[in-house]
Amino acid sequence: MTEGRDQRLSRKVxxxxxxxxxxxxxxxxxxxxxxYVTFTALSAARDLETGVVVSVEVADxxxxxxxxxxxxxxxxxxxxxxxxxxxxxxxxxxxxxxEQFEVDLDLLLGENPLRNSYEVTLxxxxxxxxxxxxFIAAVEGxxxxxxxxxxxxxxxxxxxxxxxxxxxxxLTFLAVLLVxxxxxxxxxxxxxxxxxxxxxxxxxxxxxxxxxxxxxxxNSALKQGIIAGLVAAIMxxxxxxxxxxxxPEGLTMLxxxxxxxxxxxxxxxxxxxxxxxxxxxxxxFVNMKSNKIYxx
Numbered sequence: 001m002t003e004g005r006d007q008r009l010s011r012k013v014x015x016x017x018x019x020x021x022x023x024x025x026x027x028x029x030x031x032x033x034x035x036y037v038t039f040t041a042l043s044a045a046r047d048l049e050t051g052v053v054v055s056v057e058v059a060d061x062x063x064x065x066x067x068x069x070x071x072x073x074x075x076x077x078x079x080x081x082x083x084x085x086x087x088x089x090x091x092x093x094x095x096x097x098x099e100q101f102e103v104d105l106d107l108l109l110g111e112n113p114l115r116n117s118y119e120v121t122l123x124x125x126x127x128x129x130x131x132x133x134x135f136i137a138a139v140e141g142x143x144x145x146x147x148x149x150x151x152x153x154x155x156x157x158x159x160x161x162x163x164x165x166x167x168x169x170x171l172t173f174l175a176v177l178l179v180x181x182x183x184x185x186x187x188x189x190x191x192x193x194x195x196x197x198x199x200x201x202x203x204x205x206x207x208x209x210x211x212x213x214x215x216x217x218x219n220s221a222l223k224q225g226i227i228a229g230l231v232a233a234i235m236x237x238x239x240x241x242x243x244x245x246x247x248p249e250g251l252t253m254l255x256x257x258x259x260x261x262x263x264x265x266x267x268x269x270x271x272x273x274x275x276x277x278x279x280x281x282x283x284x285f286v287n288m289k290s291n292k293i294y295x296x
Contacts, residue, residue, distance in 0.1 A: 020192035021224050021231075024185060024274060028232035031181045032266050036240055038174045039258050042167055052122045052132055055149040056139055057115040060088075066144040073142045074118055079126040079135045088114040115146060186277050193217070193281035200285045214282050221278035222271060229270025233263040 058070060067085075074083050122135060136148050196217070203213045240259055 016192050016195040017220070017224065020188050021228050023188045024224065024228035024270065025231040025235075027181050027184050027188070028228060028266050028270055029235045031177065031269075032232055032236035032262055033239055034174065034177050035262050035265070036236065036259075038170045039262070041170055043258075052127045052151060054120045054122060054132065054135060054151075056118040056120055056145060057147040057149065058117060058144050059146055060116060062116075062144045070139075070142050070144055071118065073139055074120055077135050077138050079122045079131050080120055081123040082121040084119050086117055086119055088116050117149075182273065185273050189221070189274060189277040190281045193278060193285065197285045200282065204286065210286050213286055214279070217282050218275060218279060221274050225271035225274030226267070228274065229267040232270065233266045236262060236266065 056070070056074060058067070062070075071083065071085070074080055120135075122131065126132070126135075132150055136150070139145060140148055200213055200217075237259065
């Protein structure tokens with residue numbers, strides 16, 4: 001009869017261990033998927049952040065010294081991130097430019113009305129009116145510069161502000177989810193240890209030391225964390241590549257390094273959190289008086 005009771009207790013402990021492992025794996029999987037979505041969204045937001053492109057139009061008959069002086073003046077500004085020279089013939093022959101008009105520009109105009117120019121990309125951090133005005137003030141006085149064309153800076157500023165709010169919102173959501181995940185993991189692990197409270201009490205009654213009781217349970221928790229982390233990591237990788245197989249562009253939004261970081265984080269979190277929370281729960285029952293364990 002005692003043997004049958006021990007077998008039932010053993011099955012109950014194994015069932016509790018399996019259920020808690022699956023629960024931990026699912027929580028880690030959820031956390032991994034949300035992390036993937038968050039990193040993907042943040043990566044997309046970074047790609048959308050663009051600097052202001054300013055067109056510095058110059059005279060047609062510039063000497064080499066004048067062209068060099070203009071380019072040097074542009075590069076000397078702290079706002080300049082990139083600069084390239086475009087002749088008026090290149091701009092006039094550009095298909096994207098011609099598609100904006102429904103008529104043949106050669107027949108309509110007879111000649112090229114555009115100017116040669118330096119296309120200057122200002123850094124993302126300088127996408128504001130004050131920085132653009134400072135750039136114009138530094139370049140417009142250089143000999144040979146005839147006009148400086150500036151896009152609507154307010155639109156770029158508004159987009160950057162919106163993306164900043166989006167980034168903060170995503171990171172806040174991830175932080176809240178992390179807290180919720182930790183609470184769920186803690187509750188799951190505590191319930192798993194709770195199912196072993198009678199086993200812990202029996203070992204105490206026969207004179208087992210605190211560390212002797214905790215060691216096998218912590219080893220079991222360590223293995224549980226590894227298994228749950230591996231299962232969650234495999235599931236996350238499957239979801240990532242499953243999604244990217246339908247949307248190939250998704251692979252460019254999250255590189256292999258970031259996927260590896262998420263997978264590694266799931267393994268570390270699975271091991272550390274499971275072991276740590278198990279230690280707290282086991283310690284509680286080890287230090288609890290026997291009569292209270294039966295009433296708990």
